Amino acid sequence: MTGLLAGQKALVTGASSGIGRACALAMARAGAAVAVNYNSSAENAERVAAEIAADGGEALTVRADVSDEGAVDAMFAKAVDSLGTVDIVVANAGIQSDSGIVEMTLEQWQRVLAVNLQGQFLCARAAVREFRRRGMRPGCKALGKILCMSSVHEVIPWARRVNYAASKGGIMLMMKSLAQEVAPERIRVVGIAPGAIRTSINESVWKDEAARHALLQLIPYGRLGEPDDIAKAAVWLASDEADYVTGTTLYVDGGMTLYPAFRDNG
Numbered sequence: 512m513t514g515l516l517a518g519q520k521a522l523v524t525g526a527s528s529g530i531g532r533a534c535a536l537a538m539a540r541a542g543a544a545v546a547v548n549y550n551s552s553a554e555n556a557e558r559v560a561a562e563i564a565a566d567g568g569e570a571l572t573v574r575a576d577v578s579d580e581g582a583v584d585a586m587f588a589k590a591v592d593s594l595g596t597v598d599i600v601v602a603n604a605g606i607q608s609d610s611g612i613v614e615m616t617l618e619q620w621q622r623v624l625a626v627n628l629q630g631q632f633l634c635a636r637a638a639v640r641e642f643r644r645r646g647m648r649p650g651c652k653a654l655g656k657i658l659c660m661s662s663v664h665e666v667i668p669w670a671r672r673v674n675y676a677a678s679k680g681g682i683m684l685m686m687k688s689l690a691q692e693v694a695p696e697r698i699r700v701v702g703i704a705p706g707a708i709r710t711s712i713n714e715s716v717w718k719d720e721a722a723r724h725a726l727l728q729l730i731p732y733g734r735l736g737e738p739d740d741i742a743k744a745a746v747w748l749a750s751d752e753a754d755y756v757t758g759t760t761l762y763v764d765g766g767m768t769l770y771p772a773f774r775d776n777g
């Protein structure tokens with residue numbers, strides 16, 4: 512299989528659905544062998560792997576709760592054992608658990624931070640360890656690539672979701688700080704900030720007509736994003752075509768971060 516990621520080995524967390532699934536499929540189409548991580552939905556992950564195999568690609572599934580240190584290390588060990596190494600990590604797994612400030616429990620705060628931020632830290636750390644162990648691969652410009660799935664809410668405050676917005680703001684500075692640390696080794700660390708993408712995380716909004724209409728007012732480009740909009744950006748960012756891109760966030764949001772409420776206003 513040829514393509515932008517021919518010969519590369521990718522690990523995508525939260526790949527059984529939504530943006531992670533789209534990234535896994537797109538990377539496989541671009542020629543990468545893919546470790547499809549999931550936490551609870553083995554069946555969906557198997558379906559993603561089967562789709563990749565049916566298309567002539569290589570995939571395995573690997574269960575891990577990304578907030579669990581031992582589980583993340585075991586996941587990397589399994590991926591390396593099966594694929595030989597890992598060149599690309601898409602730290603994508605993420606959750607929302609919304610509440611107003613007074614109703615938000617400590618458990619809700621901690622769980623969102625644990626999955627979204629600690630999970631990315633654990634995956635990034637394991638990735639750098641593997642990149643260093645393996646050393647430079649012939650034909651690859653970088654020693655490795657880490658894509659951190661963030662959100663427009665790394666910069667847009669979001670009432671009733673202080674846990675989620677804090678996790679995404681944290682991801683941004685973790686990504687930049689790590690990029691600064693490992694750039695001399697030719698490891699690239701990049702953020703992707705999706706806007707409103709049609710997945711199960713925001714299903715209650717886009718399935719409800721009034722809520723969808725209100726959401727569209729926040730998107731100058733006039734449509735919801737699709738998981739493939741993000742996956743295409745991820746493939747490019749992970750490829751040698753983006754070899755000079757590190758320590759920055761690519762917003763894939765139809766202009767949501769342009770503050771459209773200020774058009775003819777303010």
Ligand code: BGC
Pocket residue numbers: 607661662663664705706707708712713
């Ligand atoms: C959230 C979605 C939301 C989007 C835009 C994402 O990070 O997970 O629920 O629709 O940001 O607000």
